[in-house]
Amino acid sequence: xxxxxxxxxxxxxxxxxxxxxxxxxxxxxxxxxxxxxxxxxxxxxxxxxxxxxxxxxxxxxxxxxxxxxxxxxxxxxxxxxxxxxxxxxxxxxxxxxxxxxxxxxxxxxxxxxxxxxxxxxxxxxxxxxxxxxxxxxxxxxxxxxxxxxxxxxxxxxxxxxxxxxxxxxxxxxxxxxxxxxxxxxxxxxxxxxxxxxxxxxxxxxxxxxxxxxxxxxxxxxxxxxxxxxxxxxxxxxxxxxxxxxxxxxxxxxxxxxxxxxxxxxxxxxxxxxxxxxxxxxxxxxxxxxxxxxxxxxxxxxxxxxxxxxxxxxxxxxxxxxxxxxxx
Amino acid sequence: xxxxxxxxxxxxxxxxxxxxxxxxxxxxxxxxxxxxxxxxxxxxxxxxxxxxxxxxxxxxxxxxxxxxxxxxxxxxxxxxxxxxxxxxxxxxxxxxxxxxxxxxxxxxxxxxxxxxxxxxxxxxxxxxxxxxxxxxxxxxxxxxxxxxxxxxxxxxxxxxxxxxxxxxxxxxxxxxxxxxxxxxxxxxxxxxxxxxxxxxxxxxxxxxxxxxxxxxxxxxxxxxxxxxxxxxxxxxxxxxxxxxxxxxxxxxxxxxxxxxxxxxxxxxxxxxxxxxxxxxxxxxxxxxxxxxxxxxxxxxxxxxxxxxxxxxxxxxxxxxxxxxxxxxxxxxxxxxxxxxxxx
Numbered sequence: 001x002x003x004x005x006x007x008x009x010x011x012x013x014x015x016x017x018x019x020x021x022x023x024x025x026x027x028x029x030x031x032x033x034x035x036x037x038x039x040x041x042x043x044x045x046x047x048x049x050x051x052x053x054x055x056x057x058x059x060x061x062x063x064x065x066x067x068x069x070x071x072x073x074x075x076x077x078x079x080x081x082x083x084x085x086x087x088x089x090x091x092x093x094x095x096x097x098x099x100x101x102x103x104x105x106x107x108x109x110x111x112x113x114x115x116x117x118x119x120x121x122x123x124x125x126x127x128x129x130x131x132x133x134x135x136x137x138x139x140x141x142x143x144x145x146x147x148x149x150x151x152x153x154x155x156x157x158x159x160x161x162x163x164x165x166x167x168x169x170x171x172x173x174x175x176x177x178x179x180x181x182x183x184x185x186x187x188x189x190x191x192x193x194x195x196x197x198x199x200x201x202x203x204x205x206x207x208x209x210x211x212x213x214x215x216x217x218x219x220x221x222x223x224x225x226x227x228x229x230x231x232x233x234x235x236x237x238x239x240x241x242x243x244x245x246x247x248x249x250x251x252x253x254x255x256x257x258x259x260x261x262x263x264x265x266x267x268x269x270x271x272x273x274x275x276x277x278x279x280x281x282x283x284x285x286x287x288x289x290x291x292x293x294x295x296x297x298x299x300x301x302x303x304x305x306x307x308x309x310x311x312x313x314x315x316x317x318x319x320x321x322x323x324x325x326x327x
Numbered sequence: 328x329x330x331x332x333x334x335x336x337x338x339x340x341x342x343x344x345x346x347x348x349x350x351x352x353x354x355x356x357x358x359x360x361x362x363x364x365x366x367x368x369x370x371x372x373x374x375x376x377x378x379x380x381x382x383x384x385x386x387x388x389x390x391x392x393x394x395x396x397x398x399x400x401x402x403x404x405x406x407x408x409x410x411x412x413x414x415x416x417x418x419x420x421x422x423x424x425x426x427x428x429x430x431x432x433x434x435x436x437x438x439x440x441x442x443x444x445x446x447x448x449x450x451x452x453x454x455x456x457x458x459x460x461x462x463x464x465x466x467x468x469x470x471x472x473x474x475x476x477x478x479x480x481x482x483x484x485x486x487x488x489x490x491x492x493x494x495x496x497x498x499x500x501x502x503x504x505x506x507x508x509x510x511x512x513x514x515x516x517x518x519x520x521x522x523x524x525x526x527x528x529x530x531x532x533x534x535x536x537x538x539x540x541x542x543x544x545x546x547x548x549x550x551x552x553x554x555x556x557x558x559x560x561x562x563x564x565x566x567x568x569x570x571x572x573x574x575x576x577x578x579x580x581x582x583x584x585x586x587x588x589x590x591x592x593x594x595x596x597x598x599x600x601x602x603x604x605x606x607x608x609x610x611x612x613x614x615x616x617x618x619x620x621x622x623x624x625x626x627x628x629x630x631x632x633x634x635x636x637x638x639x640x641x642x643x644x645x646x647x648x649x650x651x652x653x654x655x656x657x658x659x660x661x662x663x664x665x666x667x668x669x670x
Contacts, residue, residue: 070444119636122586124388124444125579126632128572128575128576128628129628130625132621132624132625132628133624133625133629135618135621136618136619136621139617139618139621140616140618140619144616292460294456294459294460296456297453297459298457299456300456301450302453304445304448304452305435308445308446308449
């Protein structure tokens with residue numbers, strides 16, 4: 001495992017570096033950093049900062065996908081938690097608002113997890129329910145308006161800084177560290193991979209697959225709730241209609257780019273976050289280059305297709321056949 | 328046959344009960360006018376949902392349909408208004424493009440053995456991005472054909488007017504029913520969703536079927552786009568965002584099993600009507616806000632999925648695991664084996 005890791009991640013890291021270099025060609029000031037008001041500014045920081053919500057989502061999503069699941073509801077959960085945090089921000093102290101938003105996220109995850117693990121519903125379908133209904137719930141909370149707030153404590157989550165580094169970036173780093181320690185520091189990661197590899201065999205060999213799956217969905221929704229708070233804090237308001245819209249797709253894309261198979265099994269947290277940064281670096285690059293942002297979707301689609309083609313079992317069969325023919 | 332009908336019966340009962348509740352609450356509800364509007368307002372959803380039914384029964388999913396609808400409206404608006412093409416030529420070109428797009432998705436899914444979910448997701452990005460690149464603003468369509476179509480209406484007793492797009496939807500439902508339930512193509516669709524390996528061994532051309540099924544779905548999504556453009560008389564690249572979810576919800580509420588192998592066109596049709604009914608109820612009520620549509624759809628979706636799950640489990644318990652071959656068109660054994668195998 002230790003030996004395999006660097007080789008596994010090489011493609012993603014090279015891709016990220018390549019995209020950053022292209023961005024540098026497009027905009028000569030891309031690597032410039034400056035310190036202003038005790039906070040770092042620059043395009044590179046911007047990539048990290050803007051990419052934070054998707055990076056958080058992909059951190060949770062990668063675990064779900066490793067159990068051979070998928071969570072389509074993360075965008076809706078972002079909208080719900082943002083709505084709760086924004087509605088409570090000016091009337092309660094910030095820890096209450098944040099705790100309520102995160103609690104709602106955990107409840108959403110519990111619901112998803114029970115549907116998948118206990119009722120045995122296909123993950124796509126189970127999380128589709130919350131994806132459809134969740135945005136409605138978020139609109140219910142905000143009464144269909146865009147709720148704005150001014151509480152400086154909550155705004156810190158979007159625009160604050162720790163030692164000059166933007167708060168969202170710090171939050172992602174901390175979450176990555178916590179997830180990494182919990183998952184890789186214990187047997188949990190192995191249990192997750194076992195569940196995704198073969199749920200029935202794992203169950204028979206004593207892995208508590210049901211509990212693992214519920215825990216994973218709860219963690220995923222917690223990450224989504226945190227992303228929702230960041231997104232709300234960033235614009236100092238909660239827009240139930242648009243917060244986190246289509247971000248579930250970006251998160252899945254990030255995980256896939258990070259080399260985790262949609263068929264479950266082995267996963268890498270760092271590479272998933274790297275995938276999120278690749279997506280954001282592409283977005284920023286397209287914006288800086290002056291091309292219409294509409295190009296984004298097309299470029300993203302091309303990247304998904306290429307990555308998937310490289311991963312596809314059929315292609316692997318063809319290449320091994322070619323190698324055999326040569327030998 | 329009993330198995331095939333029972334989920335549809337439940338869906339139909341829900342619709343009738345829902346309609347009865349609405350009619351009891353609002354005296355003007357039970358009129359042909361409301362029914363005709365229900366059909367007109369949901370015509371595009373009905374057309375696209377029929378295509379989705381085929382895809383889901385075959386065990387796949389198509390997330391690209393919403394963006395294909397948007398692409399269709401933009402394509403028609405630009406070709407008729409800017410290039411001066413007659414609308415019929417634009418329609419023909421559009422459906423050809425859609426067929427090619429669907430076939431390409433089906434081919435990628437089959438040849439590279441990739442999950443339909445992610446391939447059609449990429450398709451969704453491509454098509455939505457392409458329509459953004461074509462135009463980001465709403466373009467009105469002024470072709471004379473459009474006013475003719477919108478003026479057309481079959482008068483119903485009681486003041487209702489069956490519009491042209493409602494008629495298009497009804498004919499798609501009829502054609503879809505025949506195609507799914509009375510042709511070899513339809514039988515193959517069920518077989519594919521029931522058990523891919525078994526149907527390959529029985530001689531179902533898996534590759535050709537996959538390509539054709541996604542082709543059908545995209546063509547119907549293109550047709551839904553035409554219907555949508557009749558409905559709004561404009562082309563807009565942000566139109567029909569999220570329609571893929573409404574469509575999947577309608578198909579599931581219509582009693583189609585999301586794991587494939589079981590379902591019907593008529594069930595989907597009623598599923599679409601139920602969604603329309605929720606919307607109409609909210610419009611009639613006036614005090615409920617629009618987001619209740621989403622919540623109600625979510626609750627219904629959950630209820631029907633839980634029901635399906637219960638039925639699949641019941642089926643796998645009440646019968647021995649390895650049931651023999653073909654009874655009832657290869658539908659029942661596959662469902663049982665799936666209930667047994669899937670985690």
